[in-house]
Amino acid sequence: MATPAVNAPAKRKPVFIKVEDLKPGSSGHTLTVKVVSSKNVKVVNKGGRSAMPTARPQQLTRISECLVGDETGSIVFTARNDQVDLVKPGNTVTLRNAKIDMFKGSMRLAVDKWGRIEVAEPADFEVKEDNNLSLVEYELVNVEE
Secondary structure, eight states, rough: OOOOOTTOOOOOOBBBBGGGOOTTTTTEEEEEEEEEEEEEEEEEEEOOOOTTTSSOEEEEEEEEEEEEETTTTEEEEETTTTTHHHHTOEEEEEEEEEEEETTTTTEEEEOOTSSEEEOOOOOOSSTTSSGGGGGGGOOOOOOOO
């Protein structure tokens, strides 16, 4: 018989942020965004060749780049594997524990294995596509102390 945990920490309510508040290198974001467009980038075969016919089957990694946003701005979201099926154009999704990855000097939004994507009720906002944070180029500057 399991006993209830004593002094278990209460779950915190998520703090939703807007796209315009995202910063390079940040993580732990919860936001609701609308999917504007989705483009399959590549399918990677992870598993390679195997000399043994009983080896595990080859795994395919699907990657899709989606333009997502809210009324404050937009950003490219990199969807992987099962996430690709959830981020279809027109869908509204809630991203939990999302992080910012840097790719060729620009920001990309991603949800790794510690995060979650849920299809939400359709949002009643128009995506502000002219404030695309992924079009802003950042440069890494080393500061000597």
